[in-house]
Amino acid sequence: MTVSNNMRLYKTTKWQDPIAIANAASISEDVLVFLYSGLENDFTGSNSYLALRPKEQISESDFEKLDEKLKSNSAKFENAWFGYLGYGLKNCLEKLPEDTDSEFNFNELWFARFGLILHFDHELEQINIYADSEDELKYIPEPIEVEDIKVNISDLSSNMTKKEYLRNVDIIKDAICRGDLYQANLTRKFSGKLEGEYSPFAIFSNLAKISPAPYSSFIKIGDKTIISSSPERFLHIDENGNVDTRPIKGSAARSQNIAEDEALKQSLANSEKDRAENLMIVDLCRNDLARSCYSGTVETKNLFEISSYATVHHMASTVIGQKRDDRSTLDLIKGCFPPGSMTGAPKIKAMELCTQIEKVKRGIYSGAIGWFGGDGSSDLCVVIRTIITQGNRFEFQVGGAIVYDSIAQLEFEETLTKAKAICMALGMDNKSLQNT
Numbered sequence: 494m495t496v497s498n499n500m501r502l503y504k505t506t507k508w509q510d511p512i513a514i515a516n517a518a519s520i521s522e523d524v525l526v527f528l529y530s531g532l533e534n535d536f537t538g539s540n541s542y543l544a545l546r547p548k549e550q551i552s553e554s555d556f557e558k559l560d561e562k563l564k565s566n567s568a569k570f571e572n573a574w575f576g577y578l579g580y581g582l583k584n585c586l587e588k589l590p591e592d593t594d595s596e597f598n599f600n601e602l603w604f605a606r607f608g609l610i611l612h613f614d615h616e617l618e619q620i621n622i623y624a625d626s627e628d629e630l631k632y633i634p635e636p637i638e639v640e641d642i643k644v645n646i647s648d649l650s651s652n653m654t655k656k657e658y659l660r661n662v663d664i665i666k667d668a669i670c671r672g673d674l675y676q677a678n679l680t681r682k683f684s685g686k687l688e689g690e691y692s693p694f695a696i697f698s699n700l701a702k703i704s705p706a707p708y709s710s711f712i713k714i715g716d717k718t719i720i721s722s723s724p725e726r727f728l729h730i731d732e733n734g735n736v737d738t739r740p741i742k743g744s745a746a747r748s749q750n751i752a753e754d755e756a757l758k759q760s761l762a763n764s765e766k767d768r769a770e771n772l773m774i775v776d777l778c779r780n781d782l783a784r785s786c787y788s789g790t791v792e793t794k795n796l797f798e799i800s801s802y803a804t805v806h807h808m809a810s811t812v813i814g815q816k817r818d819d820r821s822t823l824d825l826i827k828g829c830f831p832p833g834s835m836t837g838a839p840k841i842k843a844m845e846l847c848t849q850i851e852k853v854k855r856g857i858y859s860g861a862i863g864w865f866g867g868d869g870s871s872d873l874c875v876v877i878r879t880i881i882t883q884g885n886r887f888e889f890q891v892g893g894a895i896v897y898d899s900i901a902q903l904e905f906e907e908t909l910t911k912a913k914a915i916c917m918a919l920g921m922d923n924k925s926l927q928n929t
Contacts, residue, residue, distance in 0.1 A: 499625045499626065500570050500571045500572075500573070500608075500610075500623055500624065500625045501570075501571075501623065501624070501625075502570075502621055502622070502623050503622050503623065503624050503627065503630060504622050504630075505619050505620065505621050505622070506619065506620045506622065507618075507619065507620070508613075508618040508619055508620065509620065509636050510636055511527075511529055511541045511543065511611075511613045512529070512639060512698055512701065513636035513637055513638055513639070514543060514611065514634050514636050515527040515529070515543050515634075515694070515711060516636075516637050516638070516639045516694050516698065517634035517635055517636055517637040518543060518545055518634045519692070519693070519694040519711070519713060520637065520694075521634060522545055522546075522713070523713070523714075523715055524547045524550070524605065524713060524714055524715070525543065525544060525545050525711075525712070525713050526542070526543075526544040526575035526576065526605065526607070526710070526711075526712050526864075527541075527542070527543050527544075527710060527711040527712070528541060528542045528543075528575070528708075528709075528710050528862075528863065528864065529541045529701060529709040529710065529711070530615060530707050530708070530709070531701045531705040531706060531707070531709045531722070532705040532706050532707050532724075532802070533615065533707070534707055534800065536707075536726065536737075536739060536811070537707045537708070537726060537729070537872070538615070538707035539614070539615045539616045540612065540613065540614060540615065541612075541613040541615065542575070542610060542611065542612055542613070542864065543610070543611040543613070544573075544575045544605070544607040544609070544610050544611075545607055545608075545609040545610075545611075545632060545634075546607055546608035546609040546629055546632055547605040547606070547607050547608070548605075548606050548607060548608050548625070549562070549605065549606045550603070550604070550605045551574075551576075551602065551603065551604045551605070552600045552602070552603045553600060553601070553602045553603075554581070554582075554585065554600060554601045554602065555582065555585040555601070555602070556582065556585065556602065556823065556827060559574070559602060559604055559823065559865075560821075560823050562574065562604075562606070563821065563822065563823055563865055564821070565867050566867075567867035567868065568866075568867055568868060569732070569866035569867055569868045569870055570610055570612075570623045570866070570867070571867045572606065572866070572867030573606065573607075573610065573864055573865065573866050573867060574604040574605065574606050574864065574865045575604065575605060575607065575863075575864045576602070576603045576604030576605055576712070576862075576864075577602070577603055577604075577712065577719065577857055577860060577861065577862045577876070578601075578602055578826075578830065578860045578861045578862075578873070579599065579600070579601040579602060579855075579856055579857045579860045580831050580835070580855040580856065580857070580858060580859035580860045580876075581601040581854065581855070581856070581860075582601050582602060582830060582831070582860070583830065583831050583844060585601075586827060586830060587841055587844070589841070589844055589845060589848065590845060590848045590849065592848060592853075592854040592855070593852060593853050593854050594854060595853070595854040595856050596684075596883075596886065597717070597856060597881055597883050597886070597888065598717075598883070599714075599717060599856060599857055599881070599883075603714065604865070608624060608625045608626070608629045609622075609623070609624050609625075609629040609630075609632055609633070610622075610623040610624075611623075611633070639692075639694065639695050639698040640692070640695060641695070642690060642691055642692060642695050643920055644687060644691050644695075644696060644699075644918075644919050644920040645687070645688040645689050645691075645920065646685045646686065646687060646688065646887070646919055646920070646921060647685060647686045647688050648685045648686045649683060649684075649685040649921075649925065649929050650683070650684055650685065650929060651681060651682060651683050651684075651926070651929045652681065652682045652851060652852065652853040653681055653851070654928075654929075655905060655927055655928065658679070658681055658901075658905055658908075659901040659902065659905060661679055661850045662679065662895050662899060662901035662904055662905075663901060664850060665677045665679060665846065665850070665895040665899075666895065666897065666899060668846055669895075669896065669897050670897070673842055673846070674837060674838065674839055674842040674843050674846065675773050675837070675838045675839070675896065675897075676770060676773050676774070676837040676838050676843065676894050676895065676896050677836075677837035677843040677846050677847055677894070677895050678834070678835050678836055678837045678843065678847065678859075678892050678893065678894050678895070679847060679850065679851070679892055679893065679894075679895050679904075680835075680847070680851060680855065680858070680859070680890050680891065680892030681851075681890065681891055681892060681908060682851075682853050682855075682858075682888060682889070682890045683888065683889055683890070683891075683912075683926060683929060684886065684887065684888040685886075685887060685888075686885050686886060686887070687882065687885045687886070687887055688885070693711075693713070693718040693720060693882050694711060694718075696720055696880065696882075696918055696919065697709070697711040697718075697720045699917070699918040700720060700721075700722045700878075700880070700914060700915065700918035701722055703803060703804075703914045703917045703918055704722045704802060704803045704804055704878060704914030704918075705722070705802070705803060706722040706723055706724045706802065706878065707724065707726075707874075708721070708722075708723040708724065708725070708726065708862070708863075708874030709721060709722045709723070710723070710862050710874070712862070716883060716884050717881075717882065717883045718881070718882045718883075719857060719862070719879065719880075719881055720879065720880040720881075720882065720918075721862060721874075721876060721877075721878060721879040721880070722878045722879075722914065723862070723874045723875055723876065723877050723878055723879065724741065724800065724802055724807060724877075724878070725739065725740070725741045725807075725809070725832075725834065725874060725875040725877060726738065726739040726872075726873075726874055726875070727829075727832045727861045727863075727873040727874055727875045728825070728826055728829060728861075728871065728872075728873050729871070729872045729873075730816060730822050730825065730869065730870055730871045730872075731870050732866070732868040732869055732870045734815055734816035734817075734818070734869065735813070735815060735816075736782060736786060736813060736814045736815065736816055736825065737794075737811055737812065737813045737814075738778050738782065738811070738812050738829065739809050739810070739811045739812075740771070740774045740775065740778055740809065740810060740812075740832070740833060740834040741807045741808065741809045741834055741875075742767070742770045742771040742773075742774045742808060742809075742834055742894055743761055743764065743767030743768070743770055743771050743797075743807065743808030744761070744767075744805050744806065744807055744808070744893070744907055744910065744911065745757045745758065745760065745761040745805065745806045745910075746804070746805060746806075746910040747801070747802075747803070747804055747805060747806060757806060758799055758801065758806050761799060761806050761808055762797065762799050762808070764808075766896065766898055766899075767808050768797055768808075769896065770894050770896050771796075771797060771808050771809075771810055772796075772810075773837075773838045773896075774810075774833045774834050774838065774894075775793055775796065775810045775812060776838070777833040777836075777838045777839075777840060778812045778829070778833050779791050779793065779812055781828055781829040781833060781840075782812060782814040782825075782828075782829065783814070784825075784828040784829075785814075785816055785817055785820040785824055785825035785828045786814035786815055786816055786817060786825075787814075787815045787816075787817050790813075790814045790815035791812065791813070791814040792812070792813060792814075793810060793811070793812050794810075794811040794812070794813055795809075795810060795811045796810045797810060798810065798811070803914065804910065804913045804914050805910055805911060805913075821869075822865065822869050822870070822871050823865075826861075826871070826873070830860075830861070831844075831859055831860060831861075832859070832860075832861065832875045834875060834894075835859035835875060835877075835892070836859075837894060837895075855890065856881065856888075857876050857879065857881060858876050858877070858879055858881075858889075858890040859875070859876060859877075859890075859892075860875075860876045861873040861874065861875060861876060862874055862876055877911075878911070878914060878915060879915075880915060880918070880919070887919075889912070889915050891908040891909075891911045891912045891915075892908060892911075893907045893908055893911070908926075909923050909924070909926060909927065910923075912926055
């Protein structure tokens, strides 16, 4: 199958601030995807993308239409699709309990093919502009600096109180003691209202400044937005079928005191609990990749690597493989979905238990955001550190892995650490989450 659009590189221009250009687009466009690498590191962070002028959109509850659209043989940008995979897609892959409905009406899957793509090459400091016609070039936005607007929130609520969260940790530990599972990723959702004059993109800009990450993203679909600054790669597949995933498990708060911060980092690196937690998910990822990769190619690299971000240290490991020729890129992704770091192990048992405990639909959180190229390449991040808005409503979610030796109070405090950057971007103190 080939694609009929004429997407090609029209010109390369000098560097301009991606944030300022995307801000201008957020004002003029109803639909856009901005994937921003605000933090370069060893494994990614040198490319950003702004996709404008949608030509086709897929908004579904399963993978079927996306699967059909990706059956192409073309250059990367000739059939490039940008969007998200929601956590609820798990229910079309496995027989699982149904999730509770959400007040936000995002479909489980949304991807779009665009007529104008700006590729920001951070290393060469240039912008490559792809379009399906010369006429699209007139829609390239002129940069507009983001105004610093204070965000006010009200009606903050949660799906579980602190007391309920602590009790749910014990429920999971009881299940582990029974031998039902080894680990479960328990999450807690917060929601509220945005008051006064505010710009969702200004919130994104705040979050990107407060918590720079290799996988920041801003997606606008009408009055709905996804505002994310994720440090975690889900899956990267290149045009030759080389695959890597980089699950994060294990976290520690940062300190402004240099010596104390280094001590916290070393404590995380040497933590037997966090290493065990990480290793469980590495084994799960190896098993998931083995479904679609050639035998003998799946291996672990950089086990228990510590990466530092603005508000938190994380422990991550890298698993690589070589995709089989008889499996498509989407086949491989479906075999690994949802990200194991957001479920637990074994994956199905963990998802079943968390659905019963959380009693609320995760939605886009715990899913994936990114792109698919026409050449079979793809890059997707895990949806964490993410705010969802619709109209004047917002929600965000935080969580962590519960294992046999988890201490409920410490797990609760870790969720507050993970929520710190989001709270700062929304102009609130993360301590306010304790009693919500």
